Amino acid sequence: xxxxxxxxxxxxxxxxxxxxxxxxxxxxxxxxxxxxxxxxxxxxxxxxxxxxxxxxxxxxxxxxxxxxxxxxxxxxxxxxxxxxxxxxxxxxxxxxxxxxxxxxxxxxxxxxxxxxxxxxxxxxxxxxxxxxxxxxxxxxxxxxxxxxxxxxxxxxxxxxxxxxxxxxxxxxxxxxxxxxxxxxxxxxxxxxxxxxxxxxxxxxxxxxxxxxxxxxxxxxxxxxxxxxxxxxxxxxxxxxxxxxxxxxxxxxxxxxxxxxxxxxxxxxxxxxxxxxxxxxxxxxxxxxxxxxxxxxxxxxxxxxxxxxxxxxxxxxxxxxxxxxxxxxxxxxxxxxxxxxxxxxxxxxxxxxxxxxxxxxxxxxxxxxxxxxxxxxxxxxxxxxxxxxxxxxxxxxxxxxxxxxxxxxxxxxxxxxxxxxxxxxxxxxxxxxxxxxxxxxxx
Amino acid sequence: xxxxxxxxxxxxxxxxxxxxxxxxxxxxxxxxxxxxxxxxxxxxxxxxxxxxxxxxxxxxxxxxxxxxxxxxxxxxxxxxxxxxxxxxxxxxxxxxxxxxxxxxxxxxxxxxxxxxxxxxxxxxxxxxxxxxxxxxxxxxxxxxxxxxxxxxxxxxxxxxxxxxxxxxxxxxxxxxxxxxxxxxxxxxxxxxxxxxxxxxxxxxxxxxxxxxxxxxxxxxxxxxxxxxxxxxxxxxxxxxxxxxxxxxxxxxxxxxxxxxxxxxxxxxxxxxxxxxxxxxxxxxxxxxxxxxxxxxxxxxxxxxxxxxxxxxxxxxxxxxxxxxxxxxxxxxxxxxxxxxxxxxxxxxxxxxxxxxxxxxxxxxxxxxxxxxxxxxxxxxxxxxxxxxxxxxxxxxxxxxxxxxxxxxxxxxxxxxxxxxxxxxxxxxxxxxxxxxxxxxxx
Numbered sequence: 082x083x084x085x086x087x088x089x090x091x092x093x094x095x096x097x098x099x100x101x102x103x104x105x106x107x108x109x110x111x112x113x114x115x116x117x118x119x120x121x122x123x124x125x126x127x128x129x130x131x132x133x134x135x136x137x138x139x140x141x142x143x144x145x146x147x148x149x150x151x152x153x154x155x156x157x158x159x160x161x162x163x164x165x166x167x168x169x170x171x172x173x174x175x176x177x178x179x180x181x182x183x184x185x186x187x188x189x190x191x192x193x194x195x196x197x198x199x200x201x202x203x204x205x206x207x208x209x210x211x212x213x214x215x216x217x218x219x220x221x222x223x224x225x226x227x228x229x230x231x232x233x234x235x236x237x238x239x240x241x242x243x244x245x246x247x248x249x250x251x252x253x254x255x256x257x258x259x260x261x262x263x264x265x266x267x268x269x270x271x272x273x274x275x276x277x278x279x280x281x282x283x284x285x286x287x288x289x290x291x292x293x294x295x296x297x298x299x300x301x302x303x304x305x306x307x308x309x310x311x312x313x314x315x316x317x318x319x320x321x322x323x324x325x326x327x328x329x330x331x332x333x334x335x336x337x338x339x340x341x342x343x344x345x346x347x348x349x350x351x352x353x354x355x356x357x358x359x360x361x362x363x364x365x366x367x368x369x370x371x372x373x374x375x376x377x378x379x380x381x382x383x384x385x386x387x388x389x390x391x392x393x394x395x396x397x398x399x400x401x402x403x404x405x406x407x408x409x410x411x412x413x414x415x416x417x418x419x420x421x422x423x424x425x426x427x428x429x430x431x432x433x434x435x436x437x438x439x440x441x442x443x444x445x446x447x448x449x450x451x452x453x454x455x456x457x458x459x460x461x462x463x464x465x466x467x468x469x470x471x472x473x474x475x476x477x478x479x480x481x482x483x484x485x486x487x488x489x490x491x492x493x494x495x496x497x498x499x500x501x502x503x504x505x506x507x508x509x510x511x512x513x514x515x516x517x518x519x520x521x522x523x
Numbered sequence: 524x525x526x527x528x529x530x531x532x533x534x535x536x537x538x539x540x541x542x543x544x545x546x547x548x549x550x551x552x553x554x555x556x557x558x559x560x561x562x563x564x565x566x567x568x569x570x571x572x573x574x575x576x577x578x579x580x581x582x583x584x585x586x587x588x589x590x591x592x593x594x595x596x597x598x599x600x601x602x603x604x605x606x607x608x609x610x611x612x613x614x615x616x617x618x619x620x621x622x623x624x625x626x627x628x629x630x631x632x633x634x635x636x637x638x639x640x641x642x643x644x645x646x647x648x649x650x651x652x653x654x655x656x657x658x659x660x661x662x663x664x665x666x667x668x669x670x671x672x673x674x675x676x677x678x679x680x681x682x683x684x685x686x687x688x689x690x691x692x693x694x695x696x697x698x699x700x701x702x703x704x705x706x707x708x709x710x711x712x713x714x715x716x717x718x719x720x721x722x723x724x725x726x727x728x729x730x731x732x733x734x735x736x737x738x739x740x741x742x743x744x745x746x747x748x749x750x751x752x753x754x755x756x757x758x759x760x761x762x763x764x765x766x767x768x769x770x771x772x773x774x775x776x777x778x779x780x781x782x783x784x785x786x787x788x789x790x791x792x793x794x795x796x797x798x799x800x801x802x803x804x805x806x807x808x809x810x811x812x813x814x815x816x817x818x819x820x821x822x823x824x825x826x827x828x829x830x831x832x833x834x835x836x837x838x839x840x841x842x843x844x845x846x847x848x849x850x851x852x853x854x855x856x857x858x859x860x861x862x863x864x865x866x867x868x869x870x871x872x873x874x875x876x877x878x879x880x881x882x883x884x885x886x887x888x889x890x891x892x893x894x895x896x897x898x899x900x901x902x903x904x905x906x907x908x909x910x911x912x913x914x915x916x917x918x919x920x921x922x923x924x925x926x927x928x929x930x931x932x933x934x935x936x937x938x939x940x941x942x943x944x945x946x947x948x949x950x951x952x953x954x955x956x957x958x959x960x961x962x963x964x965x
Contacts, residue, residue, distance in 0.1 A: 096695070098716045098717035098720050099690065099695040099696075099698070099699075099715075099716075099717055100690075100715075100716050100717075101688065101690055101691070101714040101715065101716070101728050102714050102715075102716055102719075102726045102727060102728035103714065103728030103729055103730055103731055104728075104731075105716070106728060106729050106730065106751075106752055107729075107730045107731060107733070107734045109751050109752070110730065110734065110747045110748045110750070110751035110752060111734065111737060111747065113747060113750060113751040114738065114743070114746075114747030114750070114751070116737050116738055116747065119737060121737065123733070148695070158720070161716075161719070161720050162716075165719060165726065167716070167719075167726065169751075207733075207737050211733055214691070214731075214733075215690050215691050216695055218691035218692070219690055219691055219692075219693060219694060219695040219698055220694075220695060222691060222692050222693070223693060223694040223695075223697070224694075246543065248541065248542075248543055248657050248661055249543070249656070249657050249660035249661055249664060249852075250660070250661075250664050250847040250849075251661060251664070251665060251697070251847065252661060252662075252665040252666075252694060252696065252697035252700055253538070253541040253590070253658055253661040253662060253665075254541075254694065254696040254697065255665070255693070255694035255696065255697040256541070256661055257541075258694055272543040272544050272545065273541075273542075273543065273544075274540045274541075274542050274543070274544055274547070274603075274604075274609070275540035275541055275542075277544075277603070277607060277609075278540050278600070278603050284544045284607065284609065285544060286543050286544035286545030286546075286548060287545055287548050287549075288545055288548065288549045288552065289545055289546075289549060289656075290853075290854070290872045291549070291565070291649075291653055291656075291853070291854040292549045292552065292553065294854045294857070294870040294871070294872070295553060295558050295561060295563065295649050295854060295857055295870075296556065296558055297859075297860075301556070301558075304556075305552045305553065305555060305556030305558065306552045308552070308555060308556070309548075309551050309552035309555040309556070309611075310548055310551070310552060319872075320872050320873070321872075321873050395847060395849075398847070399846045399847055400846075404841045404842075404846040405692040405693065405837060405840070405841055407837075410691075411732075411733070412732070412733040412736045412737060415736070415737055417739075418739075428736040428737075429736070430732045430736065430761075430762050430763075431762070431763050
């Protein structure tokens with residue numbers, strides 16, 4: 082793959098400007114001091130989960146790999162940096178041939194995580210690793226927030242299908258990434274055509290209220306829709322009077338009508354009424370789709386209602402109250418001098434109070450209890466205990482600059498289902514609580 | 524401009540897939556029923572402001588114009604739609620020559636808005652206007668949410684400069700749009716290089732904790748930074764011990780040191796201590812920059828502290844609790860038949876309970892009291908009262924498919940300052956409350 086793949090219907094040449102200016106000024110100063118070439122280890126982790134959440138979901142890893150591969154400084158970008166005096170000549174020179182040549186390890190996409198989990202580890206020279214900070218965090222913080230919300234909604238929905246419909250409530254390209262993350266977290270389809278184009282997600286959707294309002298009568302609209310999209314289509318029945326719309330819908334499409342969609346009102350009550358009415362009209366196989374400002378709590382409250390599918394928009398693409406994660410990218414270890422083979426030393430911020438972190442290159446493993454249920458996230462800097470050897474969480478993603486960790490999105494989706502199933506049962510509670518696993522620093 | 528400009532360091536050919544599938548299936552069904560060519564009026568508005576907010580800020584209009592201009596279906600996109608059976612052959616044929624040929628009016632960018640304000644009005648055939656829904660809402664909902672948060676922070680900061688530093692906490696391209704929106708809302712600069720490249724925003728940033736940790740001592744790091752970036756640079760002083768870092772900083776850079784940055788701890792207390800220390804060391808002109816998880820409330824709480832600039836990240840790019848607006852795109856009027864010159868009729872969803880809306884093509888004006896302060900947002904469908912004639916809010920943006928409403932970003936920024944200044948004083952309260960103007964439907 083030679084060009085960046087940003088969830089766009091077209092490739093773009095570089096991800097290099099998705100970068101905070103200070104990465105490049107640090108690079109300049111470190112090139113001058115000579116420390117830029119010290120071997121360095123950066124780790125991505127969070128100090129906490131969003132308040133009340135039981136687990137996090139790693140998402141965006143595949144997009145990170147694309148971003149790293151396409152992080153390069155072409156002439157346009159270098160001209161901009163020169164014109165704006167962002168960095169000096171020697172730094173521009175260094176950037177002009179930039180390719181990441183180091184190693185990246187990480188939790189595989191779809192895996193769950195906890196406070197302190199080393200979700201991603203980037204190793205290379207300080208220079209080549211430091212400048213990846215912003216784009217890596219942008220992707221992981223956004224995508225993981227959406228996937229976590231999606232996962233909670235999937236738990237709440239039980240086995241019923243979830244459809245992502247949030248494009249209009251998010252930045253147009255964030256929406257494409259959100260569709261992808263929703264799929265990893267358990268959604269089945271998306272309304273977003275760009276997500277279908279880019280990630281091959283199944284796309285869905287039939288009609289909005291505007292279509293009914295466009296026609297002279299609701300019946301005209303339903304006839305037009307059924308003639309064009311077939312009897313298996315979903316008719317939106319809440320533009321005027323719901324009950325008469327359902328009657329008209331079945332008159333027009335017959336009992337083969339695919340589904341009706343309810344987009345407003347008391348969904349619990351209405352779903353029961355509409356189900357009864359559909360059954361009375363002989364449309365026993367016509368499904369009921371609901372789509373009005375749902376979140377995981379609303380979905381859960383409809384568990385006993387005769388609802389066949391949920392469409393979720395706003396609350397999904399905004400992370401259901403937590404639109405970003407608090408992942409940080411920290412230098413945890415670096416060469417002790419500018420000599421090529423200098424030994425590594427652990428480093429960590431140590432100022433009073435907040436934001437301290439644990440130095441050293443870390444491994445992580447999930448310890449199981451005797452029933453095979455996860456009981457702790459173990460994070461350490463020393464040798465890996467033998468009993469945790471095969472429970473390690475970090476996998477190689479990039480080796481010597483070569484991407485080795487690409488996988489189909491389906492793999493991440495399946496992995497997430499398995500990872501969540503391995504957690505204690507309280508992971509599936511929607512109520513606020515502590516992370517379902519403690520993190521042990523050893 | 525011949526290609527889409529999406530806040531990317533490169534143009535892309537089309538925005539047409541930033542679209543929910545149902546727009547295209549509605550198009551197909553309407554083409555078949557013949558209603559697709561009925562002249563139609565769609566309006567963008569919100570039913571409410573985010574809870575407790577006093578006003579909204581229109582933002583993203585410039586990006587909407589780019590998106591409309593570049594909304595076209597090229598061969599790759601048409602192939603995708605055909606392969607996935609999204610729409611039928613006649614619809615693909617129609618899309619292949621799509622260009623928006625209608626008119627768009629809207630509140631100019633930076634203007635404030637209230638519940639029911641007709642922020643954007645799109646007029647054309649149903650077919651050409653309906654398919655713009657998703658991308659228009661994506662842009663306005665995201666950008667307006669960020670601008671509203673930025674505006675509150677600007678009020679809280681008084682005249683002190685605000686720097687946007689949130690790229691790492693948002694989708695990589697949403698972050699670029701967020702920088703732009705922050706600028707409209709009152710921020711002065713951004714850490715985001717892509718925002719500098721794309722929108723010409725001033726970019727800022729010097730160094731992170733990693734730079735200090737990379738070097739053997741904090742002094743080494745400061746020396747390296749000052750040698751490379753000059754004495755006017757900003758040194759980050761909270762990696763180890765704040766007070767000794769400030770001392771070292773002034774020893775290394777002298778009293779010409781540009782600024783110190785504090786990124787953790789009790790900022791109110793620390794800012795006072797550091798100011799005292801800097802003054803005692805003779806560095807009276809060295810500024811203090813603070814950057815630790817600030818929002819409008821934290822900024823306000825530092826009003827009496829000796830702080831010279833604020834850097835804001837997470838809370839800005841997530842809309843300070845409201846990461847999206849609830850703007851909708853509704854058909855409010857359409858031709859009464861398929862005849863070319865059929866008169867227009869108002870239409871509106873009328874189902875029980877929620878989500879009803881007011882039909883008819885609307886004008887809007889802001890009525891002033893005798894002191895020239897805004898006292899009501901007046902929205903109507905009939906003739907405009909003479910006394911409101913020159914207080915109208917909608918301006919032409921697109922005429923017959925030609926973009927006429929482009930303007931420099933600076934114009935939107937200036938307009939926002941003026942619009943906010945024209946509101947009652949309670950608009951600048953950070954506390955929760957009702958919209959500062961009532962909306963009168965006449």
